[in-house]
Amino acid sequence: GAGVSQSPSNKVTEKGKDVELRCDPISGHTALYWYRQSLGQGLEFLIYFQGNSAPDKSGLPSDRFSAERTGGSVSTLTIQRTQQEDSAVYLCASSLGLAGVETQYFGPGTRLLVL
């Protein structure tokens, strides 16, 4: 079946512009995660959605970052007034969202370059 998809695969933008990154989770997965992978860094947790519950935004690095999830499926991560330090690979993952330990299924990521 279809895995997690992300778009665009690559995005080049100018400093100060806004960008939107999209994630389509696996159908039926109620849990969705966003991570940021910077050069030489591990995966940095950004935000977590579970069903209709309030999202865990504790990982968002600044108020320029926001995310929403419409209809419990597709999610959009928005970065306003981008800075060069925002350049990274943004990964989305989804899981079933049931209690207990679950495997997260990752998308291929969006590579963002801020000039």
Place this chain on the structure above:
Amino acid sequence: AQSVTQLGSHVSVSEGALVLLRCNYSSSVPPYLFWYVQYPNQGLQLLLKYTTGATLVKGINGFEAEFKKSETSFHLTKPSAHMSDAAEYFCAVSEGTGGYQKVTFGIGTKLQVIP
């Protein structure tokens, strides 16, 4: 708070040699432990995970890892490296509280396999 330390951001082995990627964790409760692999230009995929029970966990592609509580370690091994094993490997820990599985990833270890 949970954390993960991966020793060695780059590891090189000869084809056919033993692969050993080190991971130590910190957790205030019994942890869930994972190894993920990221092939070039692809998303992360689960190699193996430890939840409870048997401390030696076998995963895909001949990899295995052993949970050693006394050493707070979860090292990844493979008896004989193959060229196709060249990738980046991430160790991760989760305290899995309730239905929310917040996962903390290490910085990753890039494995190079030399012919």
